[in-house]
Amino acid sequence: PTWPVNCAKSDKLVRACADALAGHKDSAGIGLDGALLFLHSTGEEKDLEVAKRWVKKMVDDYNEKEKTRDQSKPRSEVYPWFAGYTGPGFCEYYLRTGDESILPIIAMMADSLKRTIYNGSWMGRGGASYGYMGGGQLNAAGLHAVTFLLLAKECGVEVDEHTLQTSLRHVYRFAGHGNVAYGDHLPEGGFAGNGKTEGLAFTMQAAANLHPDGEKSVYAKARDISGTKAFYSTSWLFHGHTGGGIGEFWRGPAMGVVRDDRPAEYQSFMNERRWMYELARTHQGVFGWVSDWNVSYTDTGLEGRGWGNFIPLVYTLPRKALRLYGAPPSKFSHTHPIPDRPWGNAADEIFLSLVCGEYLPGKRQDISKERLPTDASKPILARVNNPEVTDEVLLMYAHHFDQGIRTATARAINTHGRTHLVVPLLKSRDRRARLAGITCITGMSKGRALADDQLTDEMFQLIGGMIDDPEESWWVFMGACKAMSRAQPDQIAPHFDRIMSRLDHDDWWLRQAAMHALT
Numbered sequence: 001p002t003w004p005v006n007c008a009k010s011d012k013l014v015r016a017c018a019d020a021l022a023g024h025k026d027s028a029g030i031g032l033d034g035a036l037l038f039l040h041s042t043g044e045e046k047d048l049e050v051a052k053r054w055v056k057k058m059v060d061d062y063n064e065k066e067k068t069r070d071q072s073k074p075r076s077e078v079y080p081w082f083a084g085y086t087g088p089g090f091c092e093y094y095l096r097t098g099d100e101s102i103l104p105i106i107a108m109m110a111d112s113l114k115r116t117i118y119n120g121s122w123m124g125r126g127g128a129s130y131g132y133m134g135g136g137q138l139n140a141a142g143l144h145a146v147t148f149l150l151l152a153k154e155c156g157v158e159v160d161e162h163t164l165q166t167s168l169r170h171v172y173r174f175a176g177h178g179n180v181a182y183g184d185h186l187p188e189g190g191f192a193g194n195g196k197t198e199g200l201a202f203t204m205q206a207a208a209n210l211h212p213d214g215e216k217s218v219y220a221k222a223r224d225i226s227g228t229k230a231f232y233s234t235s236w237l238f239h240g241h242t243g244g245g246i247g248e249f250w251r252g253p254a255m256g257v258v259r260d261d262r263p264a265e266y267q268s269f270m271n272e273r274r275w276m277y278e279l280a281r282t283h284q285g286v287f288g289w290v291s292d293w294n295v296s297y298t299d300t301g302l303e304g305r306g307w308g309n310f311i312p313l314v315y316t317l318p319r320k321a322l323r324l325y326g327a328p329p330s331k332f333s334h335t336h337p338i339p340d341r342p343w344g345n346a347a348d349e350i351f352l353s354l355v356c357g358e359y360l361p362g363k364r365q366d367i368s369k370e371r372l373p374t375d376a377s378k379p380i381l382a383r384v385n386n387p388e389v390t391d392e393v394l395l396m397y398a399h400h401f402d403q404g405i406r407t408a409t410a411r412a413i414n415t416h417g418r419t420h421l422v423v424p425l426l427k428s429r430d431r432r433a434r435l436a437g438i439t440c441i442t443g444m445s446k447g448r449a450l451a452d453d454q455l456t457d458e459m460f461q462l463i464g465g466m467i468d469d470p471e472e473s474w475w476v477f478m479g480a481c482k483a484m485s486r487a488q489p490d491q492i493a494p495h496f497d498r499i500m501s502r503l504d505h506d507d508w509w510l511r512q513a514a515m516h517a518l519t
Contacts, residue, residue, distance in 0.1 A: 003270065004315040016285030017312045018042055022050045034249075034309035036089030040096060041313055043321030048096065055093055059101045078112035080122040084144025088206075091151035092322050098332045107157045113145055114160040119184050120170030121145075135184035139171070140246065143180060143199050146171050147324070150206035154323070156334045169342040171203055173509065175222035176351035177475060178403045179229075186509060189445040191233040191377045191404050194240035195247030198254035201227035202324050205257065209323050212335045221352035225401070227257035228354060231269055231370070232402055235378035237276070238289075245289045248276075249310040256317035256325070261354060265370050270314075272372040280311050287311035343507070347473035350431050357399030357430030365396050380405055384412040391421060398425055398436040406432060410439035411447035419454050426462040431476050434466065438479040441486060452486075460487045467495045467517075477502075478513035485516040492517060 004010035021035050036054060039047040069075070087109055094102050116122055119135070121142035130136040146167045153159045174180040178187030180196035204223035211217040230251040238244040252273065259266040280287045288308035313325075320326040323333070341349075356365040373379070383389060384397055389412070397409040398421075413421050425437030441459065443449030466472050466480040481499060484492055492499075495517075502514040 002267070003274075005318050010315045013281065013285075014042055014312065014315050017287065018044070018047045018050075020285040021309070022047070024054075033086055033306040034089070034313065035306050036086070037092060037322070038309050038312055038316065040089065040092045041316035041319065041322050041325065043316075043319045051093055052097070052099070055090075055099065055102055059105065062105055075108070075112070077116055078109045079125050080113065080116070080138075080141040080145040081124050083109050083113055083148045084141055084146075087148035088144070088151055088324060091148065091155050092324065094155045095151075095323055095330045095332050098330075103155065103157055106152050106155060110149060110152045110157055110159045110163075113149060114163045117163050117167060120166040121184065133183045137183035139180050139183060139196055140194060140199075142167070143171055143196055143203060147199075147203040147206045150203070150210050151323070153336045154206070154210050154329075154333050156332075165338070165342075168207060168338060171200060172207075172219075172222060172342045173344075173507075174200060174226075175204060176225045176403065178407070186512075187403070189404060189407055191229075192236035192239045192244070193229075193233065193247070194242070194244060195250035195254075197226055197229045198233070198247070198250040201229075201254045201257050202250075205324055205326070207338060209329065209333070210336050211338055211340075213340075218341050218349060218352065221349065224258050224261060224354055225352045227254040228262065228265075229402070229404075230255040231262075231265055231372065231375075232377040232380070232404065234269065234273065234372060235376040237273075245307070248289065249307070252277075252311075252314040253317050253325075256314065258354075259318060262368070264368060265372075268371040268373075277311070277314060280308070344474045345471070347431060347471055348475055350473070351403070351475055354401055356396075356401050357428065357433050359395040359399040359433070360392065363396075365400065367401070377404065377408075381408055384409050385415070387416060389416070391418060394418060394421060395424070395433075399428070399430055399433045401432065403432075406436040407439055407444050410436045411444050414440055414443075414448060414450060419450065422450070423456075423458055423462070426459060431473055435476050435479050438463065438466075438476070438483045441483040442479065449486075455486060457491070460484065460491045463487075464491070464495050468498050474510060478509060481513040481517040485519070 018039060021039065024035065036051055039051045087106065090102050090106050093099065094106070113122065119137065121137040121139060122145055123136055124138040124141035149159050149164050149167065153164060171180070174187050174197070178189055179191075179193035180200050181188050201223045204219045204226060207219035208214055208217050208223060211219055214220070233247075233251060236244070238248065240247050255266055255269045280289055282288060286308060289311070317325045323329070354367070356367060358364045380397065384394060394409055394413055397405055398413070400406055400409070422437050422440045425433050425440070428434050428437070441450055441455065441463075463480045463483050466476055467484060472480075481502075484495065484499075499514045499517050502510045505511055
């Protein structure tokens with residue numbers, strides 16, 4: 001009943017997988033491969049010995065190539081895909097063993113990322129291609145490159161400070177604000193994000209590990225809000241670009257990150273998805289998704305690209321043998337000064353909270369009762385989109401802690417013509433609910449905004465108050481500016497100076513929001 005914890009079957013599956021991988025000569029150096037990470041995650045000395053053998057072969061091969069490499073020519077760049085998916089295994093190895101022979105390889109990878117970063121992130125395969133996705137970034141790869149850099153810094157490796165700080169800020173901004181975007185864009189809506197938001201949970205865990213405040217840091221909060229997205233996004237199983245298989249690698253482990261905070265929801269999540277993990281098991285003991293999309297996730301750990309090695313991490317995560325999965329710092333761990341809050345102000349931290357807002361006096365949704373069959377995103381969407389839904393239910397979900405659910409509720413309010421709920425939301429004491437009211441005015445993906453004749457002076461007075469409030473969160477300020485762009489010039493004019501003050505902000509998210517209002 002508590003699987004994979006205190007579960008003999010789960011332990012046997014882990015042992016079978018580890019033993020099968022042990023026959024591989026050098027799985028750690030193949031490429032996009034979670035084998036090294038998985039062997040560390042078991043926490044067993046037997047598997048550590050296999051990892052040591054793999055690393056020794058890889059280090060020997062690397063050193064041999066360095067002897068013959070033409071030092072006058074630049075070294076080939078390391079793909080961010082490789083850095084983000086394989087690099088963390090190297091770092092976990094050092095933090096477990098203190099074997100310094102791996103450090104030059106970690107340093108080489110970090111140096112390559114320094115040379116290829118631009119605007120805080122990377123393409124998937126090295127250099128910039130600015131025509132790709134309007135900005136040329138690919139966060140499905142770049143996100144995990146940040147995780148690697150943070151772990152590398154914990155290992156004590158020299159990491160370029162500009163690269164570390166700008167990439168951390170770039171990805172932190174997405175936490176609690178929706179889905180991690182495809183590239184250098186604003187957060188995306190919906191729930192099918194190919195696992196990027198769930199993957200952000202591990203980036204934030206690596207940041208929490210590095211920050212001196214650890215579990216008390218803002219990064220631990222950002223980890224939890226990102227990890228719990230896995231619960232709601234499960235409705236869109238295997239849905240996403242390239243077939244969605246990559247999303248499942250992160251969705252399962254990410255929910256394990258919040259297991260201590262949401263134990264009942266975690267167990268519901270695992271129970272309802274058990275079939276997919278059973279069907280992922282091969283007769284050799286390893287794992288792979290059966291797939292027939294344009295990118296295959298069928299490869300198991302006994303083949304070239306061992307994508308499947310990320311799957312059994314769902315069984316080992318609760319053992320907390322990895323720093324990325326909550327293991328305590330080792331004697332080889334270092335801390336490093338990273339910002340207490342890379343983006344936003346104190347008010348923005350409400351968007352990282354797992355506590356829902358008070359939607360009526362004394363009433364707050366109890367999320368501990370959420371279960372996957374009834375409270376993942378599709379059941380909730382069906383509930384709020386039902387024309388018979390009550391105002392109270394709509395208000396409740398407009399105060400939910402998940403941005404996607406609040407946005408879906410705003411869309412439902414507009415669809416059902418419940419315009420009378422917008423002003424109460426704008427007056428809410430909870431900033432997240434105020435943003436839901438703003439979303440009714442600005443509109444959202446696949447949903448219409450309030451019509452011009454539904455907008456009132458009172459709405460714009462309330463929005464103006466948010467713009468002028470120096471203590472208001474950046475995220476709400478952005479939404480308020482976009483809503484104010486629908487006002488008349490004489491309604492915008494009193495807030496002109498405050499909006500203008502954001503035009504020289506160093507973050508383009510705020511500059512763009514201000515331009516919406518001014519134009």
